[in-house]
Amino acid sequence: MIRIILVDDHAVVRTGYRRLLDAEPGLQVVGEAASADEANALVLRTTADVALVDLSLRGSSGIEAIRGMLARCPTLKVLVLSMHEGAGHVTQALRSGALGYLTKYCEPGEVIDGIRRIAAGKRVFSPEIAQVLAEEAIDGDGALAHLTPREFEVLRMLVHGESATGIASSMHLSPKTVLNYLTLIRQKLDADNDFKLLHLAARHGLVDMNHALGA
Template sequence: MIDTTDPGTRIRLLLVDDHQLVRDGLRARLGDIEQIDIVGEAANGQQALAAAQSLLPDLALVDIGLPDINGIELTSALAECCPALRVLILSMYDSQGYVMSAMRAGARGYVLKDAPSAEIIAAIRAVAAGGVYFSSALTAALATQPDDATALTEREREVLILVAQGDSNKRIAQKLDVSVRTVETHRLNLRRKLGIETAAGLASYALKRGWIRG
């Protein structure tokens, strides 16, 4: 987590978009902003994975429409290889399906490309600080989504929270006084009910509902 209230703290940012013009525009919009250092760029998913591992940015600003793997698949891959890296989606797509898929993959925020610069900057700072951020144009639509949390049992919710906090299956079993196999069953049920495959995705899900703190 980055303390964005400290003016001396720098946010190391990786830009991921397949259009050079877009990346140039982002550099122009963000390059002079206090606290933000653009440390690298990538035009596709493979370049992004390599850059994330070599440059160790704090945050990746990721487009969905990449030529090799899409931004949602990339988000999942980044969560696996670089768990400390936070992902903020910057996309032209305002579909609820894209937004929910991105968050399930582990993204901490979603902002539209036509958002004002001030909103993109606010999103970067919020996500870098451990929060979540949705473009203001998406907030109303997301508020109308049915809450699939109501489909979870109390024990599944407990397991979800512990997974989101970084506990292993063995540690969760010890805390809940159940077998590791039982924990594995609960995690399978969570994947089936929520469609979330990664621990980062579960963390985003729990953060959105206020079950854990970032």
């Protein structure tokens, strides 16, 4: 019998999983948690084999929950079940000790299958996630790495909301030069629109989103 803990801040989703998994022979849900704190408390008072963790919890993140649970119960097998496919989430989860990573787009059967494989100590990934990991490996050291210092600087000011002419005067450059840099940057980063630029910049810690965008 595989004993399972559910960590997800959506009550409805938890209930759905509980019904799904309890109906499966050999699987049993032994606890639910809606936050990292609850998850930490839960692993201390129950013995579980597998934790099914959603990454986007309220307050603290699922990453936090994973670290806390593994610190208290190192034999726990963590399977992330997230709707986020971003490379950042995946690598962070794996570094924190997760064994597998499925997206919520997958079929219920895949989740059940995944839990069994995880419990057996194997790794499990959705096809989309495998794709992300592959690209990450190919990219190597981050796309921002081979920007020149000036280019990097221009990008940094841009994602902080500066206009091209603003950057120019701030850097004592011709607006034309800044525009030319921007063209180069967009090419090097393979970003056909500014939102992708922002995505990349954020991923590399170039800008603190919560502050910059006034969340």
